[in-house]
Amino acid sequence: MEPSARPRKILVVDDEPFVLKVLVRQLTALGYEDVLSYEHAQDALAVLEREDHDVDVVFTDLQMPGMDGVEFLRQLVQRGYDGQVVLVSGEDARVLNSAEKLAYSRGLRVLGSLAKPATREQLQQRLHGAAPAMCASVPQDAYPPEALRNAIAAGQLVTCYQPQVAFATGEVTGVEALIGWQHPRDGLVPADRLLNGLQYYGVLNDLTRSMLPSTLEQARQWQHLGDDFRVGINLSMDDLAALDFPDFIVEAAARAQFPLSRLVLEINETRMTRDRLVSLDVLTRLRLKRISLLIDDFGTGQSSLAHLRDVPFDELKLDGSFVHGASRDASLNAIVKASLLLARQLNMRTIAQGIDDLEDWNVLRELSCEVAQGKFVGAPMSAEALPQWARTWAARYAALAR
Numbered sequence: 001m002e003p004s005a006r007p008r009k010i011l012v013v014d015d016e017p018f019v020l021k022v023l024v025r026q027l028t029a030l031g032y033e034d035v036l037s038y039e040h041a042q043d044a045l046a047v048l049e050r051e052d053h054d055v056d057v058v059f060t061d062l063q064m065p066g067m068d069g070v071e072f073l074r075q076l077v078q079r080g081y082d083g084q085v086v087l088v089s090g091e092d093a094r095v096l097n098s099a100e101k102l103a104y105s106r107g108l109r110v111l112g113s114l115a116k117p118a119t120r121e122q123l124q125q126r127l128h129g130a131a132p133a134m135c136a137s138v139p140q141d142a143y144p145p146e147a148l149r150n151a152i153a154a155g156q157l158v159t160c161y162q163p164q165v166a167f168a169t170g171e172v173t174g175v176e177a178l179i180g181w182q183h184p185r186d187g188l189v190p191a192d193r194l195l196n197g198l199q200y201y202g203v204l205n206d207l208t209r210s211m212l213p214s215t216l217e218q219a220r221q222w223q224h225l226g227d228d229f230r231v232g233i234n235l236s237m238d239d240l241a242a243l244d245f246p247d248f249i250v251e252a253a254a255r256a257q258f259p260l261s262r263l264v265l266e267i268n269e270t271r272m273t274r275d276r277l278v279s280l281d282v283l284t285r286l287r288l289k290r291i292s293l294l295i296d297d298f299g300t301g302q303s304s305l306a307h308l309r310d311v312p313f314d315e316l317k318l319d320g321s322f323v324h325g326a327s328r329d330a331s332l333n334a335i336v337k338a339s340l341l342l343a344r345q346l347n348m349r350t351i352a353q354g355i356d357d358l359e360d361w362n363v364l365r366e367l368s369c370e371v372a373q374g375k376f377v378g379a380p381m382s383a384e385a386l387p388q389w390a391r392t393w394a395a396r397y398a399a400l401a402r
């Protein structure tokens, strides 16, 4: 649906028949004729599955017996629903607020929330105030959802690798394994244009596990590239929520004969928020096994400092949005400097992603950041391309150092 277009089909879920009836009547009075209504979220999902993307806006109650509103929203994401949602609830404003945030963070397009009973004017406002900016997590140039789903179905998702090097010596220190799309026409589409979309559809979860054994196998063959060659893997929220994940990863590493101390698990702060205790259990056990834990995209998530306090992270990756351009922007520069200082005081290894040009490289090197990652060093590439890249890089670094 275009942001400005008037929604055509609306679906309403509320376990209270009276509330449901009132809502439908209000919407009809506002001129929305195609309104589906359900007392059970399960029934609504079944319909959405059948009619696929026909529904433009979903109104959902939060407090419902059986499947509650939060679960319903998660199911919507998993089914690739790309319409908009409005939360309706009798709960207090803070609950409504959290649920709204949760929906945003799952990538849903949230039009807002309504306290019960909602007036016709409030309904009207939500439906007219369609806020396209709310889906900020989906990049502007992302491929359409359909294309992604097809790529997954066609098995076109591959593991690609972005190299990391030491500022001080130029030595290759490792790679970050990323999911890439081997696009039939556009070639290898970098993960940063794909990842948000994938998270958006909640399918990232299975990929980490399925790609891990082959990634470690591959990485073992590259250990000659550097004395401290490491491989970084991005963890999903579901991995952190699975208590058996540490055992899975230890087994996978043993099978690939890849040393655990060279394994870096990259954890994005926004992925840690679902069940803090389970996440902490899993992360602490991983660290006890000498696996490195890296706080990813540092500075962009919420309560970064609380995560640093609670989780035994030993590496910190500065987000590219702070790094790129830090030579020209005083506030970026200050943030980068402060983050690096913090990391050093906590004895953490520091990595800067977003080293996209020579200025970025020079600034971060001067600030004594340890490891560089970004287009200036090398874009994500296929496994086959890495050895050749390493040779070219050695020559480039020699010239840089001169």
Ligand SMILES: [Mg+2]
Binding pocket: 176, 234, 266, 296
């Ligand atoms: Mg990462």
